[in-house]
Amino acid sequence: xxxxxxxxxxxxxxxxxxxxxxxRALRQRLPHEDIxxxxxxxxxxxxxxxxxxxxRFSRETCTFLQHMRPKCIVAAxxxxxxxxxxxxxxEMPVPVFGxxxxxxxxxxxxxxxxxxxxxxATEATVASNAYQAAIHALDASRPVVQMACPLFVHLVEEGxxxxxxxxELAIERYLRSIVRLSPSSVVLGCTxxxxxxxxxxxxxxxxxxxIDSGSCTAETVELRLKAMGALSSAETSGSLHxxxxxxxxxxQTIGSRFLGEPVLDVVRIRPEELSAVAPTIxxxxxxxxx
Amino acid sequence: xxxxxxxxxxxxxxxxxxxxxxxRALRQRLPHEDIxxxxxxxxxxxxxxxxxxxxRFSRETCTFLQHMRPKCIVAAxxxxxxxxxxxxxxEMPVPVFGxxxxxxxxxxxxxxxxxxxxxxATEATVASNAYQAAIHALDASRPVVQMACPLFVHLVEEGxxxxxxxxELAIERYLRSIVRLSPSSVVLGCTxxxxxxxxxxxxxxxxxxxIDSGSCTAETVELRLKAMGALSSAETSGSLHxxxxxxxxxxQTIGSRFLGEPVLDVVRIRPEELSAVAPTIxxxxxxxxx
Numbered sequence: 301x302x303x304x305x306x307x308x309x310x311x312x313x314x315x316x317x318x319x320x321x322x323x324r325a326l327r328q329r330l331p332h333e334d335i336x337x338x339x340x341x342x343x344x345x346x347x348x349x350x351x352x353x354x355x356r357f358s359r360e361t362c363t364f365l366q367h368m369r370p371k372c373i374v375a376a377x378x379x380x381x382x383x384x385x386x387x388x389x390x391e392m393p394v395p396v397f398g399x400x401x402x403x404x405x406x407x408x409x410x411x412x413x414x415x416x417x418x419x420x421a422t423e424a425t426v427a428s429n430a431y432q433a434a435i436h437a438l439d440a441s442r443p444v445v446q447m448a449c450p451l452f453v454h455l456v457e458e459g460x461x462x463x464x465x466x467x468e469l470a471i472e473r474y475l476r477s478i479v480r481l482s483p484s485s486v487v488l489g490c491t492x493x494x495x496x497x498x499x500x501x502x503x504x505x506x507x508x509x510x511i512d513s514g515s516c517t518a519e520t521v522e523l524r525l526k527a528m529g530a531l532s533s534a535e536t537s538g539s540l541h542x543x544x545x546x547x548x549x550x551x552q553t554i555g556s557r558f559l560g561e562p563v564l565d566v567v568r569i570r571p572e573e574l575s576a577v578a579p580t581i582x583x584x585x586x587x588x589x590x
Numbered sequence: 591x592x593x594x595x596x597x598x599x600x601x602x603x604x605x606x607x608x609x610x611x612x613x614r615a616l617r618q619r620l621p622h623e624d625i626x627x628x629x630x631x632x633x634x635x636x637x638x639x640x641x642x643x644x645x646r647f648s649r650e651t652c653t654f655l656q657h658m659r660p661k662c663i664v665a666a667x668x669x670x671x672x673x674x675x676x677x678x679x680x681e682m683p684v685p686v687f688g689x690x691x692x693x694x695x696x697x698x699x700x701x702x703x704x705x706x707x708x709x710x711a712t713e714a715t716v717a718s719n720a721y722q723a724a725i726h727a728l729d730a731s732r733p734v735v736q737m738a739c740p741l742f743v744h745l746v747e748e749g750x751x752x753x754x755x756x757x758e759l760a761i762e763r764y765l766r767s768i769v770r771l772s773p774s775s776v777v778l779g780c781t782x783x784x785x786x787x788x789x790x791x792x793x794x795x796x797x798x799x800x801i802d803s804g805s806c807t808a809e810t811v812e813l814r815l816k817a818m819g820a821l822s823s824a825e826t827s828g829s830l831h832x833x834x835x836x837x838x839x840x841x842q843t844i845g846s847r848f849l850g851e852p853v854l855d856v857v858r859i860r861p862e863e864l865s866a867v868a869p870t871i872x873x874x875x876x877x878x879x880x
Contacts (some may be wrong), residue, residue, distance in 0.1 A: 341639075342633070342639060342643050343632070343633050348747075348837065348840070349631075349632060349836050349837060350836055350837050353632050353836045353837075353860075356860075450748045451744060451745070451748055451750075451756075454741065454744035454748075455741070457638075458740045458741055458744075460741075465759060466741075466756060466759050466760055466763065469755060469756050469759060470756055473756065546639050546640055546643045547638065547639060547640050547643075550638065570643075570646075
């Protein structure tokens with residue numbers, strides 16, 4: 301048993317549901333850690349918004365999450381990680397993890413020059429060039445190609461199965477120019493995309509490795525918490541608490557698919573309450589499960 | 591020439607781009623009227639949000655639009671019209687028009703019992719039952735069937751052509767159960783849907799009349815302004831001014847397709863400034879055309 305034990309929760313946030321794939325990866329790797337999650341479902345999606353707007357929303361969210369006294373914050377959203385992570389890192393009193401650098405590292409570790417790395421992501425993430433920059437910071441000679449696939453988020457959020465012909469057609473549309481280039485790996489640069497993993501893999505073929513930034517991030521979080529002596533020594537399963545800015549019931553229903561386990565309890569907190577010194581959370585009024 | 595002349599603008603708002611199809615219809619019918627438009631692009635879409643959230647956002651928008659001293663306000667968004675129009679009507683000092691009642695009226699006027707009216711719309715509009723209620727208020731014996739088509743908004747916003755195979759597949763998916771019922775008319779219960787008009791019409795066949803709520807609303811606005819003696823007597827083309835809560839450049843680029851004419855000038859106003867007594871609008875800093 302570990303002598304030091306840090307029972308503070310890990311805070312995770314995303315524009316909506318996508319970050320739950322990161323929570324799933326964290327649960328697999330760190331099953332004893334408590335996790336609090338915030339999904340900004342009143343203002344989703346972030347991927348088509350400007351940097352300034354995404355930064356403002358993220359700051360409000362981090363202010364809220366600070367009330368949970370977390371040991372660290374995970375920006376489980378590629379758009380946030382790509383365009384404003386450094387601001388959040390410098391402003392928050394606890395470590396802030398993004399999903400871009402871990403994903404970039406995993407891509408670089410798989411294969412070598414001149415193997416091509418392809419990154420598929422939202423418009424904002426692609427426009428930010430964050431993955432390319434993170435990959436080149438590790439290996440400046442690795443060729444990178446990026447492709448925005450904006451429809452994927454909507455297909456996943458609207459509950460389309462990855463085996464739906466509409467999804468297959470969308471995959472073919474976005475990836476046909478990528479597949480011709482025979483990349484060694486394709487980075488899933490959006491936390492929704494793991495929900496399409498099997499269909500993407502079937503289209504790209506066995507020779508292409510899919511890099512799930514979420515699970516790479518969970519590994520990074522584990523290593524860092526271990527180095528900090530900040531892992532929990534609890535022997536029971538960690539708790540999960542979910543907060544959303546709108547539509548807790550919808551989050552609960554669709555979220556279970558993302559999380560891979562039931563989303564039992566979702567509390568609503570309005571966007572304008574996020575920055576309040578002491579946000580009003582009245583579970584009895586706002587729980588989706590009530 | 592009309593003796594009375596009301597040069598105040600018509601204010602129009604929507605969650606994003608869709609309302610521009612209503613502006614297009616207003617321009618055709620009332621070419622001399624000045625129009626100010628607000629698109630809440632920082633918080634789009636509304637169709638998957640709760641009533642409470644949509645009402646709050648709409649109130650903030652109407653507070654902002656009041657600074658333009660409009661002669662009337664058009665909620666060019668079916669979700670807003672369906673779930674919170676009565677609140678806005680009672681709170682605003684000028685007439686507020688929605689798109690649901692005009693669309694329902696046009697549907698009832700076409701055909702008769704037992705002809706079926708089909709309504710296609712967002713999740714929130716369908717869940718509100720607003721079209722069915724508005725149709726039954728006019729003719730309680732008309733059968734109505736409703737279908738939520740959530741992907742349509744995303745396909746249009748992401749710039750997919752209505753002749754794209756993905757769009758055709760989505761139309762077939764949502765409407766195949768509708769087409770079997772041989773409706774006499776299909777109400778386009780979302781202001782994005784007129785962008786898919788030709789493809790919907792091709793799928794549904796010549797025997798089905800498509801009701802565009804936007805153009806029905808323009809007719810209602812014209813009749814009401816005429817009755818109020820509030821039409822403009824200007825002989826020149828009316829001006830157009832656009833405000834959005836995020837991403838003016840994107841609005842400008844995609845918006846021109848919706849409007850059917852160039853979107854020349856778009857000013858950004860942040861969501862938190864909407865409710866300010868005197869919002870800060872600095873065109874030199876925020877114009878997309880700059």
